[in-house]
Every structure is written in C-alpha cells, then in structure tokens.
Amino acid sequence: MASNLVPFQDLNLYPDPPATSTPIIPKIEPKLEPLEEPPSPLGPPPGLHLSNASTFPDPAAAPSPTSSDADVYAEFYRISELFRSAFAQRVEKFGDVAILPDSDPDSRAIVPVSNPETQVSDVVITPSGSRKYPTRSSELVRVTDLKPDDHRYFRDLIRRTRMLFDSLRVFSISEDEKHRDIMVPQRRTRGDLKASALMRHSGLWLNRDKRIVGDIPGVSIGDVFFFRMELCVVGLHGQPQAGIDYVPASQSSNGEPIATSIIVSGGYEDDEDQGDVIVYTGHGGQDKNNKQVVHQKLECGNLALERSMNYGVEVRVIRGFKYEGSISGKVYVYDGLYRIIETWFDVGKSGFGVFKFKLVRIENQPEMGSTGMKFAGSLRIRPLEVRPNGYITFDLSRKKETYPVFLYNDIDGDRDPLNYDYLITTVFPPYLYSSGSTTGCECVGGCMDECLCSMKNGGEFAYDMNGILVRGKPLIFECGPHCRCPPSCRNRVTQKGLRNRFEVFRSRETGWGVRSLDLIQAGSFICEYAGIVLTREQIQLFTMTGDSLIYPSRFAERWKEWGDLSQIFSDYVCPTYPSIPPLDFAMDVSKLRNVACYISHSSSPNVFVQLVLHDHNNVCFPRLMLFAMENIPPMRELSLDYGVADEGMGKLAICN
Structure with missing residues (x-):
C-alpha cells in the first residue's frame, strides 16, 4: 500500500x-x-x-x-x-x-x-x-x-x-x-x-x-x-x-x-x-x-x-x-x-x-461521459437508428406511465419482464380509505407556509420550489384528494408519475437493471416502488406458497443521509417527526410490478427510499417513493440498498 x-x-x-x-x-x-x-x-x-x-x-x-x-x-x-x-x-x-x-x-x-x-x-x-x-x-x-x-x-x-x-x-x-x-x-x-x-x-x-x-x-x-x-x-x-x-x-x-x-x-x-x-x-x-x-x-x-x-x-x-x-x-x-x-x-x-x-x-x-450523454439524447429521439437490435418493446408500461419505459436485451433471449402486468402505483387494502380524516388544506392557489399540510410535516414543506427534496424525513405528508390546492402545488411531487425516460435492460453483472435516458438531478423524485400490499395473515400464506415478497422495513434508512448537515452545523439533529411505527406489511410483486422492481442492489446506492403519504392517512402503510442520492448521468445504472433480506427475498431473487 x-x-x-x-x-x-x-x-x-x-x-x-x-x-x-x-x-x-x-x-x-x-x-x-x-x-x-x-x-x-x-x-x-x-x-x-x-x-x-x-x-x-x-x-x-x-x-x-x-x-x-x-x-x-x-x-x-x-x-x-x-x-x-x-x-x-x-x-x-x-x-x-x-x-x-x-x-x-x-x-x-x-x-x-x-x-x-x-x-x-x-x-x-x-x-x-x-x-x-x-x-x-x-x-x-x-x-x-x-x-x-x-x-x-x-x-x-x-x-x-x-x-x-x-x-x-x-x-x-x-x-x-x-x-x-x-x-x-x-x-x-x-x-x-x-x-x-x-x-x-x-x-x-x-x-x-x-x-x-x-x-x-x-x-x-x-x-x-x-x-x-x-x-x-x-x-x-x-x-x-x-x-x-x-x-x-x-x-x-x-x-x-x-x-x-x-x-x-x-x-x-x-x-x-x-x-x-x-x-x-x-x-x-x-x-x-x-x-x-x-x-x-x-x-x-x-x-x-x-x-x-x-x-x-x-x-x-x-x-x-x-x-x-x-x-x-x-x-x-x-x-x-x-x-x-x-x-x-x-x-x-x-x-x-x-x-x-x-x-x-x-x-x-x-467511454467519455459527454459521448454517453449525446448517445442517450439520440436514443430519446430515434432509438432504432442508434441501436437497431436489442429492443423488446418501446413501452413496458403499455402507456400507463407519463413516459414510455424501454425494454432492451442484446445479451440473450430473456424476455421475462413481459410476463408481468405493469402496476403504476401501489395497491393498498380498501379499508385504509374508508377510515381516517377527510380534511385537507384550503390553499386554492397552491400551498403556502403554515397551511394545514405544512403543519402535518412539522411546520415546513419537504420540497423546494423546484420539487427537490430538502432533507430526508421519517415520513412526508403530501397534499391529497381532500385538499383544495391544484395539481401544480409544490407539495404534490410524487403524485405526477415518471419525470424521466427509463430503460429496463439486461446486464451480465446484475441480471435485469434500470438506467435513465435523462440526467437525473440529486434530490429529485424518480418513481414509486409499486406492489400489492399484503397484511400479516396474507404474508404467511404467500410465504408458504413460495412467492417472493418485498418487505419495506428491510430497506436501509438511506433517507437519513440526504440533508444530513451535521458536519456543518453542530446543532443539527436528524429529523424524527413525523414519527411512524415499525412497518409491518409486505408487497407482492410476483404478478404485478413497475420499473422500480428491476433496480439493482448496492451497498453504495445512488437511489434511496423516502416514505410518503398522500391518498390516505394511515401512517402504518406509507408509499415507498424513490429519490436520487446524487446526480445520475444518462445510461448509468440505478441502484438501491435493499438492506438485509432473508434468503429468497429481495430484488435479486425476484428479478434475477
């Protein structure tokens, strides 16, 4: 050395x-x-x-x-x-x-x-x-x-x-x-x-x-x-x-x-x-x-x-x-x-x-990074001219997403992602929507400081005016169906679908992976990790049949790293509000899944999970929203820290 x-x-x-x-x-x-x-x-x-x-x-x-x-x-x-x-x-x-x-x-x-x-x-x-x-x-x-x-x-x-x-x-x-x-x-x-x-x-x-x-x-x-x-x-x-x-x-x-x-x-x-x-x-x-x-x-x-x-x-x-x-x-x-x-x-x-x-x-x-960015720009406009071979479909989501999701494999004949129906957002048990508060903010022109939804987040909004996450939190309350603010409200960041064009691709190293055709800015929203939410009783049944499940509680708490200013401010304290109980549910992605399910595992990820609520108020069942931990160049593979998972569980088992 x-x-x-x-x-x-x-x-x-x-x-x-x-x-x-x-x-x-x-x-x-x-x-x-x-x-x-x-x-x-x-x-x-x-x-x-x-x-x-x-x-x-x-x-x-x-x-x-x-x-x-x-x-x-x-x-x-x-x-x-x-x-x-x-x-x-x-x-x-x-x-x-x-x-x-x-x-x-x-x-x-x-x-x-x-x-x-x-x-x-x-x-x-x-x-x-x-x-x-x-x-x-x-x-x-x-x-x-x-x-x-x-x-x-x-x-x-x-x-x-x-x-x-x-x-x-x-x-x-x-x-x-x-x-x-x-x-x-x-x-x-x-x-x-x-x-x-x-x-x-x-x-x-x-x-x-x-x-x-x-x-x-x-x-x-x-x-x-x-x-x-x-x-x-x-x-x-x-x-x-x-x-x-x-x-x-x-x-x-x-x-x-x-x-x-x-x-x-x-x-x-x-x-x-x-x-x-x-x-x-x-x-x-x-x-x-x-x-x-x-x-x-x-x-x-x-x-x-x-x-x-x-x-x-x-x-x-x-x-x-x-x-x-x-x-x-x-x-x-x-x-x-x-x-x-x-x-x-x-x-x-x-x-x-x-x-x-x-x-x-x-x-x-x-390869030069600038070359990769120009290549990605060409793919967005004329993919077949740039790569005539390898495309399986130009929209894995079947027009359900804001932008189409490419599916590409130039390595082997595997077409496995086509075997699953595309799920654009997580499906929760119906009873979550029939209970809880039905009140929302009254910000007709868009949310302002000290409105009801701001107070639910501890008196401040989680995002800046450009929709960038200011700091990770245990849970974020976004405006929901009972709020009077418009869809353009700054507190509705994760409800607008994909912001970038993605490609699910076959890799020799990670099996199926995901990369973006756009440059993703650090702190910006990527997509939801979607699946069918299962109760404890349902989890036991699915485990007995051998189906693989995703356990939200096992994702590493990387949200604590985004916005951690303890090296700058001696009085900085990691956010603890809004607090939530331990997550006691699983998500089934064995038949329905979205692009997030193909993101690879890494102990040094460039994507992290942020828990968000917007369409119901039960803090025991938040949505898993993915945000960028760093600037992610076009064509660079996305990665998540799935944490500690039992054998047969986690992304690497269900997708590779």
Whole structure:
C-alpha cells in the first residue's frame, strides 16, 4: 500500500527549454472562462471560523470515533498516511529529484513552497474582513496501484462530499425562500456558492493538501456536475472560473507553471473539439462578449499547458456545455485524461494571435461521459437508428406511465419482464380509505407556509420550489384528494408519475437493471416502488406458497443521509417527526410490478427510499417513493440498498 502515492518527477531534471519567440504585445489580464454567473463575495456564516480545507486532516485533531465507526476511521487514516509519505525507491524509479536524506523525518520529494501568498489558483471566495484562506498545496503527486477497497473508500468519500454539497445547496435556497418577501424582487439565490463556502469554512474541501496529477481517486469518468464550484470542492478542477488549472510558477519546484486540468466549454471561437482530439485555445485577450480583441501571451495558464506538454504531464479534461433542464443551464462532465502533443501560435478567426494546444485522449479509458450523454439524447429521439437490435418493446408500461419505459436485451433471449402486468402505483387494502380524516388544506392557489399540510410535516414543506427534496424525513405528508390546492402545488411531487425516460435492460453483472435516458438531478423524485400490499395473515400464506415478497422495513434508512448537515452545523439533529411505527406489511410483486422492481442492489446506492403519504392517512402503510442520492448521468445504472433480506427475498431473487 505504500506505493499508492508517488511524488511527481521533479521538472529540474530536464534541460532548459528553448526560448520561445512571441510577438511583442501589450500585457493583458487573462480572460476568465465563461460562467453562468460570476461568483459574488460571500463571508463566513456567524460562528464559523476559517480553516484549511484539507482532504486528510491530522488524526490527532479528529473527533473520537464511535465503536461502529472505528473501521471507517482506521481506513481513513490509513489512506491519509499514503498521502503524507513518499518512498525513495519509487522516486528513483520515476526519476524524481530533490530527495532529502532518509534520516530526515519530514522528507519530501517536491521542494516546499516558499511564496504561498502569490498563489493564483486559490482565489475562490474572499470572505468579508479581507481574511484569506490557506492556499492549496503545490506538491505534485500521482496516485497509483489502488486496491479495490481503496477505490470503494475514495468513491464513497467523493459521493458523501457531493451529497453534502447538494444538500447544503438545496437547504440554502429553501431557507432563502422562507424569508423572501414576495413583493420585493430579489436576485436568484446562488446556493452553490453558499454551499461551497460553508464546506470550505468547515474544512471539507477535498484534495487540498496535495496537487494530484491524473485521475482524482473516487471521481469516475462520466460523473456529471451542475456547478463549477462543485468541481473545486472535490478537487477535480481548482479554478471557479478560469479554464486552466495549474501550479503557478511562484510555487513550482523549478519555477515553471504546470497545468493539471482544463475545462472545454466552447468559450473560445478557435476551439476545435472532436472528442478524442481537442485543439484547445489558450486563455486571454477576449472582451466581455467573448470576442478576441488582443493577442494572447505565453504566460500563466498558457505557459503552464506548454510546460505540461514539454514534461509529458497528462491533464484532466472536463467538458462543459449547455443542457436543457439543468438547474444552472450547463453541465460539466469529466471525460478522462489527455496528453498535450503539440502547441503553436496562430492567427485566430478574429485576426488576433492565439495559442493553440492539441490534446489527444489517452487510450484504454472508459467511454467519455459527454459521448454517453449525446448517445442517450439520440436514443430519446430515434432509438432504432442508434441501436437497431436489442429492443423488446418501446413501452413496458403499455402507456400507463407519463413516459414510455424501454425494454432492451442484446445479451440473450430473456424476455421475462413481459410476463408481468405493469402496476403504476401501489395497491393498498380498501379499508385504509374508508377510515381516517377527510380534511385537507384550503390553499386554492397552491400551498403556502403554515397551511394545514405544512403543519402535518412539522411546520415546513419537504420540497423546494423546484420539487427537490430538502432533507430526508421519517415520513412526508403530501397534499391529497381532500385538499383544495391544484395539481401544480409544490407539495404534490410524487403524485405526477415518471419525470424521466427509463430503460429496463439486461446486464451480465446484475441480471435485469434500470438506467435513465435523462440526467437525473440529486434530490429529485424518480418513481414509486409499486406492489400489492399484503397484511400479516396474507404474508404467511404467500410465504408458504413460495412467492417472493418485498418487505419495506428491510430497506436501509438511506433517507437519513440526504440533508444530513451535521458536519456543518453542530446543532443539527436528524429529523424524527413525523414519527411512524415499525412497518409491518409486505408487497407482492410476483404478478404485478413497475420499473422500480428491476433496480439493482448496492451497498453504495445512488437511489434511496423516502416514505410518503398522500391518498390516505394511515401512517402504518406509507408509499415507498424513490429519490436520487446524487446526480445520475444518462445510461448509468440505478441502484438501491435493499438492506438485509432473508434468503429468497429481495430484488435479486425476484428479478434475477
């Protein structure tokens, strides 16, 4: 395990590069990459102190773990130690220099930074009072030879960090909505800026204590981000606006800047993007309308890209593009590693000199995420042209759902899902509807704060104005048939059927699985887990006949993770209201089922179960509604944590 992290080669090993001849031009400020909105100054919230946002804090300063968390913390500190040590034999193998004597306990292969105050790439948000954040490390390292357990650990770390970011963003917007005067127009709340600032103040930004060359552990090719600030939080790209992330010359061990990642977003008219090959235009020289008006210079990020080419340093490529339905108007997709193989100075379309860099994608990587998104877009419009073979039906639901559900199998002749009738929503015993309250809210124009249904939820709505779940709860009361509010009410999120186009597909790994043809936003509703509800007596009868059942009580309580802000707010308490008794019923899906029944099991799921009531008031029989735990890219398989199930029960038995 000691070889997982190796210092990057010291660039002083190489001969001095030849002088580059460039036109004499006036000095200009580097042009920032186009962004949906420029970041605004945001100070730390009351009671929070600025601290270094290191991925791996000092173990001595960490809170004492509980017995149940002991293994997690042990693994955390084991991986942390990998990022704190370097070994001479690996250094020598990769040609590193500047190795301090073995007797030196603080030996590092990269020369420490001598002038951190000039760090360019660390300017993210300037808090009030002119206090500055600790700078990012300039120590270049590459992560290698991770074992499966290491990959799972880092993936879960990234997943939880992103979930916290999304939860904070939604929470910030929801809180502003509560206090907003509807008579006074206000600027749109930038929840992404607030979330990133809170996480930074709490030291929760990742990959700050080392500058990683190559893939970021835990970030997969194809991962989708809605905000530039989220890229900064996970350490994938450290610049909130600039398209080139690099170690500045003032911090480099040999006084030369080195680029580690770029964002390709079409902000420069001379860019050429062919997927595996990119001609990337350097930055600088544009006006506010993104028109080139001045010659570019070989400095800052441009020089960093040229030096990375010279030293053979690969760069991460993130593609940004407009996407219909995105909450920010754009999406950013991680597409893998590229090498810079050529650079030249050319006359651009506007007649001004620009630097161009040719990048070629490194072989043997998974398919680019942007390619998968374009492929899914084509499937939505003309599926047979894109995939002529494999479709069994174009609507498994037989027009019962809002959107058709594709059924696809290009592996074998199995057509099993056609043998079941499609059930669009759960069927409960009739007596549940003949008892209980028949009163509802009187919000004719749509529910407002402090209405009856809001009070049933503890005085607040569970969803924001866009229908995103603010935080998981034991139970959510939605408006029902006795309420006077319209179908468009913000408190009727799970009653409107599918919001996305899904495909049930045959997989060699998981049997039947489910994937979306659309990008699903974290916190959004996916579908209901539907079946026929059975009483205790009926359960015994079905068990005797050998039929497989779904037990709602066995689903892991992943709802507690969505909206968990305990890492940010010390007084945060997991919601316990509205409370419900233990669920004592089962659902039969042996003859009727919906798309949810084909979702695969995972101990690190991207979907969770949230209990909801809307058409009756018996808290012993809630509906199982599924929500997204993270941004789910098109064509990525959905997964649920089915919890502990007896042999012969659970999804894997009934569907595979």
